[in-house]
Amino acid sequence: MSVIARIAVQVFKESVRDKVLYNLVLFAVLLIAASYLIGQLTAGQDVKIIKDLGLAATQIFGLFIAVFIGIGLVSKEVERRSIYGLLAKPVRRHELILGKYAGLVLTLAVNVSVMAVALYAVLGYMSWVETEEFRQSWDASATDPAMLTAILLIFVQLMLVTAIALFFSTFSSPILSAVLTFGLFVVGHFNADLRNFEGVVDSPVAASLARALYYALPNLAPFDVKAQVVHGHAVPFGYVAATSAYAAAYICALLLAAMLIFSRRDFK
Amino acid sequence: MARYAIRLTELTKDYPTGFWRPRPVRALDQVSLDVEPGEVLGYLGPNGSGKTTTLKLLMQLIYPTSGRAEILGRPAGDIEAKRRLGYLPELPYFYDNLTAEELLVYFGGLFGLAPAVARTRASTLLDRVGIGAERRRRLRRYSKGMLQRVGIAQALVNDPEVVFLDEPMSGLDPVGRRDTRELIQSLRGEGRTVFFSSHILSDAEALCTRVAIMVKGRLVSTGRLADLAFEVQGWELVVSGGERGDLAGLGLDAVTTTVSDGRHVIELPFDRPPDQVLPELSRLRFQVVSLTPRHESLEDYFMRLVASRQEPAA
Ligand SMILES: Nc1ncnc2c1ncn2[C@@H]1O[C@H](COP(=O)(O)OP(=O)(O)OP(=O)(O)O)[C@@H](O)[C@H]1O
Ligand SMILES: [Mg+2]
Numbered sequence: 001m002s003v004i005a006r007i008a009v010q011v012f013k014e015s016v017r018d019k020v021l022y023n024l025v026l027f028a029v030l031l032i033a034a035s036y037l038i039g040q041l042t043a044g045q046d047v048k049i050i051k052d053l054g055l056a057a058t059q060i061f062g063l064f065i066a067v068f069i070g071i072g073l074v075s076k077e078v079e080r081r082s083i084y085g086l087l088a089k090p091v092r093r094h095e096l097i098l099g100k101y102a103g104l105v106l107t108l109a110v111n112v113s114v115m116a117v118a119l120y121a122v123l124g125y126m127s128w129v130e131t132e133e134f135r136q137s138w139d140a141s142a143t144d145p146a147m148l149t150a151i152l153l154i155f156v157q158l159m160l161v162t163a164i165a166l167f168f169s170t171f172s173s174p175i176l177s178a179v180l181t182f183g184l185f186v187v188g189h190f191n192a193d194l195r196n197f198e199g200v201v202d203s204p205v206a207a208s209l210a211r212a213l214y215y216a217l218p219n220l221a222p223f224d225v226k227a228q229v230v231h232g233h234a235v236p237f238g239y240v241a242a243t244s245a246y247a248a249a250y251i252c253a254l255l256l257a258a259m260l261i262f263s264r265r266d267f268k
Numbered sequence: 269m270a271r272y273a274i275r276l277t278e279l280t281k282d283y284p285t286g287f288w289r290p291r292p293v294r295a296l297d298q299v300s301l302d303v304e305p306g307e308v309l310g311y312l313g314p315n316g317s318g319k320t321t322t323l324k325l326l327m328q329l330i331y332p333t334s335g336r337a338e339i340l341g342r343p344a345g346d347i348e349a350k351r352r353l354g355y356l357p358e359l360p361y362f363y364d365n366l367t368a369e370e371l372l373v374y375f376g377g378l379f380g381l382a383p384a385v386a387r388t389r390a391s392t393l394l395d396r397v398g399i400g401a402e403r404r405r406r407l408r409r410y411s412k413g414m415l416q417r418v419g420i421a422q423a424l425v426n427d428p429e430v431v432f433l434d435e436p437m438s439g440l441d442p443v444g445r446r447d448t449r450e451l452i453q454s455l456r457g458e459g460r461t462v463f464f465s466s467h468i469l470s471d472a473e474a475l476c477t478r479v480a481i482m483v484k485g486r487l488v489s490t491g492r493l494a495d496l497a498f499e500v501q502g503w504e505l506v507v508s509g510g511e512r513g514d515l516a517g518l519g520l521d522a523v524t525t526t527v528s529d530g531r532h533v534i535e536l537p538f539d540r541p542p543d544q545v546l547p548e549l550s551r552l553r554f555q556v557v558s559l560t561p562r563h564e565s566l567e568d569y570f571m572r573l574v575a576s577r578q579e580p581a582a
Binding site for chain 1: 327348350359363366377378419432
């Protein structure tokens, strides 16, 4: 096993032991289950609301895991000085970054899968208890496989957020990294507005600044295909591929920057 | 094979301080030092003299401002060199959620050890540093001294040729100190090169083949302990026979202790060398039992160097 793989496995093992992670996953599963009750209470009695809530819960809790574990991965090692012992082992600094990243992506994959299984279980149960004619009124079947597309894109988005968290944590404190990552997550969803902003303002300086920001900041809105999936609209494969390619490029850039910064740092 | 296990060449490190008006602190100033394979080098100096800085440069945890640090003929940070070295950081800290055993197995894995091999090695090493059943407990619950022992164990997980120990005795109780001293002695017996820092000189006195003394970021002295210029501060003269009262006549009463069997132990000060005193004593029918020069201790030597370094600055 390579050094990167060993570090990744260690990250996974440690996060599995982390109470924070258990609580987050448990809470997410509970929420997904509760969405069933909420669905019962609302007049429409539709699967839409459960799908919507369940996917949102998967995303938000995934986000918490990505940020809270992601920022700790590197900055805690530095702050608590455990990095001294680790870097004296035959580990190159960039391998440490890649191993940590891979480990967290593995953790996220497992957790997103758990949440997906919980969501399908709730939806399957609902589909099972409802009458056939009621099921006919739904836009898409309760256990519509298209939801997997939405979950996949959520996962890809979380991979991107993890890379952002890791990037910040290579040079700033855990708290600052968390704030910056959440900040970018929010900004990333409104990124497209920067494009429009360009047309609204007169000043050419402001316009080009808006354009620069539009290209530099991560664009996270395209990963959100909840609404389409919930309403039974197809998400074309080309769209998923293009969005994932965008994420891959962005992640590579972030990891490269993180490795560069980390390789030059003094650990004092 | 490399001629030197460790080689520092004009190693210099400035720490940047001050945000608005940067005024770098020179923590290490042109330090050059060679350590041969099999040596146990005591890297000594008072607080803030640059010992930890040197070790961090050797581990490439920090980068030098100028100069070079090499281990086994390779530059600091080289992966092949890292495979063959062990490092105990100052006040080591590892991972709260791992047990001592798991930590060693993880680190062993980073050296490419198979899990079964790493587990066997972990258990041998933890025995060796005196971590018993508590090796199955998470490191969160370890005391400072226990962490220090785990730190020593993890530094040896790859059976290293060169071992770097930053203040290995700190945080240890007397038993721990004795154990660690014995451990370093056994590392020496196994032919490993040991580079350890300390400001406790008695540790060095007992262990080192050679010491290097750092003061304010500069290497001020290196050598075999026996060759270092220890000043003779006086002599201990043991005599028997004669009358105690006669010693008072020679002005030696204040420095004399009479021990049970009619012997007198005279602590001769530096300004009363034995060749002046001995003829008088033999005239008064004293017999010489023994005469030993009293050297300054490593501690005194050290303080003298520190003082001489500080004067020009004042
Ligand atoms: N991160 C840092 N930033 C600025 N100055 C530093 C930093 N680390 C160390 N120094 C300075 O560098 C000098 C050497 O420090 P170093 O830690 O190497 O000393 P030391 O010999 O290990 O001391 P000790 O016996 O206390 O462990 C000191 O003057 C210290 O103040
Ligand atoms: Mg130190």
